[in-house]
Amino acid sequence: MIDSVLRTVRLNKSFGGLIATNNVTLEFERGQVHAIIGPNGAGKTTLINLLSGDLLPDDGEILFNGRNITNLPPNKISQLGIGRSYQKTNIFAEFSCYENCWVAAQSRLNTSMRFFRPARQLKAVLERTERALELCGLSSRRDSRASAMSYGEQRQLEIGMMLATEPELLLLDEPLAGMGSEESLQVIELLRRLAADHTLILIEHDMDAVFSIAQRLTVMVNGRVLETGSIERIRSSQAVQEAYLGVAEDAV
Amino acid sequence: MADQTQDLIIDAQGLQTYYGDSHILHGISFSIARGETLSLMGRNGMGKTTLLRSLLGLTPPREGTVKIYGQDMTGAPAHKIVRQGIAFVPEDRGIFPNLTVKENLVMTSRSGPDGRKDWDLTRVLDTFPRLAQRMNHMGNHLSGGEQQMLTVGRALMTNPELLILDEATEGLAPLIRKEIWSVVRQIKESGIAAVIVDKDLNALLELADRNIIISKGQIVYEGSSADLAANPEIHTRHLGV
Amino acid sequence: GAQAKVKVGILLPYTGTYAKLGTNIRNAMMMRFAEAGNMLGGRPIEFVDIDSEAKPAKAQQLTEKLIKRENVDFLVGPVHSVVGMAMVKMARGAGPITVIPNAGADQLTGVLCAPNVFRTSFSSYQMGYPGGPAMIEDGHKRVVLMYWNYGFGKQVAAAFKKSFVPAGGTIVKEIPTPFPKVDFQAYLTELAALKPDAVYTFYAGGGAVKFVKDFAAAGLKDSIKLYGAGFLTEGLGAAQGDAAEGVRTILHYADSLENPVNQRFRTAFKAATGSDADVYAVQGYDAGELILHGMNAVKGDTGARAEMIRAMETAEIDSPRGKLRFSASHNPIHDIYLREVVKGENRVVRVAAKAQDDPATGCSM
Amino acid sequence: MSALIRSMPLLAALLALVLFPQFGSEYYVGLLTRIIIIALFALSLDLLIGYTGLVSFGHAAFYGIGGYALAIAFQDASVIPLWQALPLSLAAAAFAALVIGWISIRTSGIYFIMITLAMAQMFFYFFFESPRYGGDDGIFLFLKPVLMVGSEDILKLDQENNFYYFALSCLVSSYLLLVMILRAPFGKVIKAIKANEHRVRALGYSTSGYKLVSFVIAGTLAGLAGFLEGAHSGYVNPSYMSWHESGVCIAMVILGGMGTLYGPIVGAFIIVLLQNFLPELTEHWQLLLGGIVIAVVLFLPRGATSLYPRICDLIRRSRRGEREPQETADD
């Protein structure tokens, strides 16, 4: 019996006639990096959206640390310790880098319905913010307006915000997309460090990255789970080669 | 001499571009000839996108000139520049969320400046079969990769002389990414020029005739793929790989 | 040296739906003053003219401006009843002598009446009460009441009932319609289904035009006789066209009144302003007359307030509308005419009520 | 240092307002009282428009309710005790805001604009057609609220100057309250909601709660303004709640500069003063007013108050301009 952080049981979600996730039953083990790959439109983002509460499943169950979180709203799920980053950059464009992370960090207060003490005096939030900035490598851009940063930097910020909420489980939707090679390496390094004491669910098309940090792999095609298993097994799986990777050289 | 400038699709000199007060491009000169494939590299935030936007008139440069087919179009509105036969795939995709896939594609379909009509709906759908299955879906209901295919398809539908791809393969599955590179190869063969921003160095080196590396708003390297491939210290210095 | 000027503050709407009323009132009053050489009791006049926009929310502020900042000796206005109430509330008592040239809310010379407040127009009571007997006399016993559901409309309807029911009439139904909405179709269908002898209405301005046109277009003219308070057709002949033919209304004035004052007034007004006089102009003209009368009585001495008020309340004015006196509450007492639209003109059928007074409910003065 | 310079005009303005009654005539004190009340109304709306990103087109409802609560409860009373009347008005406005807000925040964007408009229109017509509450005639109040200590009314609001200071202190304390709220964690959250609500929810905040609280605070402050207006003028009528009133309020906020707390106040001053003095110039004054507003929209994108930093900037630049050659030489 593995120690699973998150479990989905026969998750279904369809849009109109289109079945985006089809009977997805998966188990995510504590402390592991579990990557989900699959062709475009396979339903990966939809799955993440279901896990984070951005979408409600048609049926099926999601269990987080044994607790049923199936129909909880995104904010509740976030509070339970599931953080996510978005495939399409989703930040506070007019805020500075620092403020972006601040708002994220502040969400871990018992309540932010506080009207009296200036927020700036909250030590704990301050530290969390700094740490997040440090981690995502944006300390030097702390005062830049997010909208004035380049696309890649915005992607870094996206991750920084998630980290500022200090989640236990991280849902990462293509964190490397749009990043330059160097930044990619940095982020991969970061993810590897995070993997030490977090559970990561990672969607990524960059196979080098996937193979270098993931321990388990799930391949989705057309809303369905095609295969789940260790890296080596998936890498050598014929079905996966055909459905996703194409010729082997790309995977190396 | 005159012939040579005629052969340049874009010929930009001394571009200085700002966003408000922040100075991004510091005197970049850039040109691309007919049929040429050019790669544009650089770390995040170095000004690649800004350069492309300056060329297209989306963020007009404060100083410098932009000539399109030898004609000075500095400061001209973007649509005039684009109409000369340029197609742009922006990094944020720019899908119209309130239009269906089909509408996104046919909305600006046209034949090229010389009347060429290599790309039409059928061919685009053949290239990206996924789109054919999603014809009546709204733009904002597509997956990230599907949106990416759609922007590339939409750009091709204008039958350009020059295709500008700003991180066009971002978020695409390996198979589709290969599809895109083969499209680029195809259009290269049909004599269409391309400017490509991408982080897939290997693919770029294989495709590009010429490579440009930008750092802090300046061109720090320009050379052939062979040269670049032979000098790995250049990428280590400017690209970090 | 030169005599100190008398300050006349004017608070009338010059923009929006009531703009026409405001301009006509002002122009006619100015004309009356001009006829008197622009002198009030030997003193020259200074006007302080403010656009009320007919907005109740601004009424107090504007009145305050006239009273406190401009220190006017006379206050003339307004058109809109609710503006009138805000205005009178501030002016009554110690404020300037106030002359209301249009606003008809009963309260203005009822609950809010005051020695220094006069009205040269009408009360809503006077717009409804004489209608009852007039319709009975015309032979209409089963009547539907339709009116804009707001203060003034409700008062007109109540006054109508007060005379109509005791005189033996039956109110088949009361149909209040939302103010100032002008989509009457559903109500007209209801009216048609009720099949009364006639309908008594209160609508004004653009709404009146629409109502009369819709009424005719629905083909109701042949089977149901249309009556109303005078505003239903007053000054709207050109806009209503044939649709208004045969509509009967009651009002204290008609364009075609054949008295010499009226004839002279109409020609002069046309000459001075280029537009035709209407009841609003008459009310403005009489407001001028009333002020003139008071000032002449005290020879321009505005300090002799009590004396002036006495002169004004006992004034007997030869108005274009006929004889005009004032009740104890300073509301006009005048004849009410029953009129019918013939060839686009409001022609007098007969006098519906001689020297119609107003009960001035709630006035203690 | 720069914060001090920035707040200089604010302090100067406050000083001018405090001293004004010593110089101004009674009429102008009354006019200024009205402006202060309207400014408070606009300020409250700015919390929604400028900070929470909730564009309410029905804010006048709370303004009206504040006034009506006072008028309905005390129209026949022989005294109006402030300590009863004020809480009553605030509670009524807060409750209405709670209900309207609860319904409205389910929508967003233009749908929010329209549903708040619809709610306010319903209140408007309710009062407009209600015979009980005076219909379109409204309700008169013949007394001013009193604050009795022993047998002494310590406020004496029937004196224009006293009312003025009362209104001013309401405005100043509301201003300070908002400054505090916006600095506190709550303020950070609502600003983030304005920027990107979806993301705020994904970060673990229950955004509807924050929006609702913001809506209620704004509604209550608008109710306070309505209370003051009702008490000051002694008259409430449905036009307090008309969509025009809401529209003018939005106009004041944007004109002055939304997203700053002084902006709406400046906007209120501009609009009321223009409305007051333009008619003296010409009969077609609304043409002028419209023209001025359009000019501000076109040429001062961040509202009239953005003129000040712009001028400061210009001055700084021209000073720097003298030194600029040296700096470039260093490069």
Next chain:
Amino acid sequence: MELSFYLVQLLNAVQYGFLLFLVASGLTLLFGIMGIINLAHGSFYMVGAYLAYWLTDLTGSFWLAILLGLPIALMVGYLVERFAISFLYQRDHLYQVLLTFALILVFNELQQILWGTDVHGVVIPEILAGSIPLTDNQSYPIYRLFISAACIAIACGMYWVIQKTRLGMMIRAGASNREMVQALGIDVNRLFAFVFSLGVALAAFAGMLAAPVDSVYPGMGENVLIISFVVVVIGGTGSIKGTFVGAMLIGLVSTFGKVLLPEMASIMVYALMAVILLWRPHGLFGRAA
């Protein structure tokens, strides 16, 4: 009441629905499709009505008045777009609120300066003057049929242009991402100026058609402004079909509301809107942004 009564009321409701669609059509284009919050919609409607009155007076023919009035309205729209609205596309929507609010004031004054403060009427043109008997004492004016026909024509025309033509696609695309449209080689500025003018002309056209059955008076635009917004919003922005259904729904609810629940008549429409938005936060046919 008998059945015929309800049938006639149903006819009234549908008729009112048509009229509402007509009146709101300009707003659908500007607000629903282009996303401009145009509070001056009523003013454009008023301009149309006054043009109809003035030109009919000058030329003696209602049809000629429409023919001459439309280009004038287009011109007005073009000028407003070029000199005001076009500066606001990149900015927060609220500036459009403020600007168009100011435009109401400007148009009201211009109207008074140009045409004075009288209430006017426009005579129904000869050929459409008759009416059809409905019940023993009620009849149905032919001009109303004409209005309904015009409304249907406009509805179909708009639907076709917006949904089926490339022009319509460009307009919709431009409303969501101007820069991208431009980057695809389309002159967005000209496109928007054109569409805005068209929206203004539509609003004015509604005013012209309504003039003979309504009256022409200062401030008349206010009466149609709010209801037009309600119609568009109930249907859901961006959807012509939605506007049409919204108009019909309001026609029904307000007509039968007046008959069955007269005390609630004024509130009915707003209550309907609130309920619909609670049920579907993006209107009946609207989509989440």
